[in-house]
Amino acid sequence: xxxxxxxxxxxxxxxxxxxxxxxxxxxxxxxxxxxxxxxxxxxxxxxxxxxxxxxxxxxxxxxxxxxxxxxxxxxxxxxxxxxxxxxxxxxxxxxxxx
Numbered sequence: 001x002x003x004x005x006x007x008x009x010x011x012x013x014x015x016x017x018x019x020x021x022x023x024x025x026x027x028x029x030x031x032x033x034x035x036x037x038x039x040x041x042x043x044x045x046x047x048x049x050x051x052x053x054x055x056x057x058x059x060x061x062x063x064x065x066x067x068x069x070x071x072x073x074x075x076x077x078x079x080x081x082x083x084x085x086x087x088x089x090x091x092x093x094x095x096x097x098x
Contacts, residue, residue: 038044057065 043049
């Protein structure tokens with residue numbers, strides 16, 4: 001029993017010095033995940049196949065549209081009367097008892 005225990009301790013110690021797992025000898029780490037992502041694409045060559053040029057919106061108009069969209073998410077401070085610019089009030093309820 002003592003010999004078996006000694007062998008197990010030695011083998012455990014030797015595996016701690018190992019730099020790479022025995023079962024993982026492939027140098028392509030992440031290849032399976034990348035392959036799965038590529039296999040889910042409908043058309044992997046989509047940007048290359050599109051010969052049309054996008055027209056109808058210049059750079060300035062596109063930037064203005066994006067800026068307006070981002071500004072729509074800003075939270076505005078309440079006014080001195082306690083109402084928000086949207087008309088919502090803070091700290092009031094619509095009746096109803098507890």
